[in-house]
Amino acid sequence: MAETMARADLPRLPTALPTLLVSASARTRSEPAQLEAKDVKVQETGPPQGPLQGEQPSETLGLTKERAITLQLELMAAYGTPAFQKQLHEIGRRYGTSSKLRSELCKLVRRIQLDIIPRYGFDGSEEGVHSMLRSFKALEKDPDIEVNDVAIKELLSLEVPPMEMNEKNKLIARPVTKHRIMDLLRVQLIEFSKATFQADVEELKKCADYNSGRVFNPSRPMEQGFEDPDGYYHLEGRAELALLVQTRLLPQYGFAPSKAGVQDMIRHCAPFVRDPDVANLLDRVNEKLGMSPAACHRFRELVAQLS
Known part of the structure; x- marks a missing residue:
């Protein structure tokens, strides 16, 4: 959710799942x-x-x-x-x-x-x-x-407070618990972790390094020391790349498949980001979007201010 999230354009947040159901x-x-x-x-x-x-x-x-x-x-x-x-x-x-x-x-x-x-x-x-x-x-x-x-x-509960309509007029419940928020983040983490997506993220980082003049040896474009000093907190093209995935995932959680839907999703997740489990999962999502650990922390602090 790096750049996507850094500009409220953030990728969707994926979940840690609970355990046993003795009675549901x-x-x-x-x-x-x-x-x-x-x-x-x-x-x-x-x-x-x-x-x-x-x-x-x-x-x-x-x-x-x-x-x-x-x-x-x-x-x-x-x-x-x-x-x-x-x-x-x-x-x-x-x-x-x-x-x-x-x-x-x-x-x-x-x-x-x-x-x-x-x-x-x-x-x-x-x-x-x-x-x-x-x-x-x-x-x-x-x-x-x-x-x-x-x-x-x-x-397993069917009693979910906020309900909204998607394009097909079907009611979709937005996440209102920590575990559903983590599910939202986890689904994104799975998609962003795929090899093809990661290859695209690396290409974006490589282009950013070249365009900024940090990379001088084409044979070693990823050499240590040439990376963005801000940890790719901002990365051109990342929001658009993430949105290709998010347009498929967001409607399943009650959000519009658009940049506005991504921003809405980020605001919706803001109250949960102080929780250690949610924070860890959010950071993992942003790492898959190319952010350094420091940039992930910076983004998380920004999101927390939205709550």
Whole structure:
């Protein structure tokens, strides 16, 4: 989000995802509808690995705190994707307060759970989900597990205050929590990290070095000492390059696919940038946009003043 953000033209901010969902609440604006623990269950994870060869998944399989948190994080990553959130809110709009709302939400969440929990030794079935929940019981009072549980509930919530219309007249919820802001940033980080995008950023930096007269040896254009002393806080062409990605991503979070939408997104994220997790993620995004660590810090301080 370097130059893009330095001039309020900033690239979109990508998320750290929470962890486990022992019970998830899904609420519509007109009537609360909760997913019971028996309906939606999540398991903790460690390094993805299934049961040993020849070994049947055990209902009494114990989860260490580390594996439980890993599982939660994997579930949160899946629940936080734009595709899942789009399906979630489509269900909320389609079924509203009808009796079918809960069953459709459970089906959506269960598909994710049954795909993930076998990597942690649980059977990919309803019984496997119940077994995973029982394993989490011993850890339910752990503060880290509890925090992740709350985060998962937020990701599965249909009650999101500010709602706006996009071009296709579909309601898109803007991020209103730390975890959704991090999701917004993380999605951008993933796109900006791609090799083709990074190659374009390096070309912009190389052009800036040549145009400024800092590079005198064409055979060593990236030689140390010839880089921008301001850490590429300003980089010609960066805002336009980032916007090519942001026009695809911003509408998924309720922002217009334009420079004005980028500026709006930056202002929307400003209240969260003092949080260490958000700050770290924002800096990583700006590094992918070519900024030095010092320039990232400078940009972050500027954004913080917008709140």
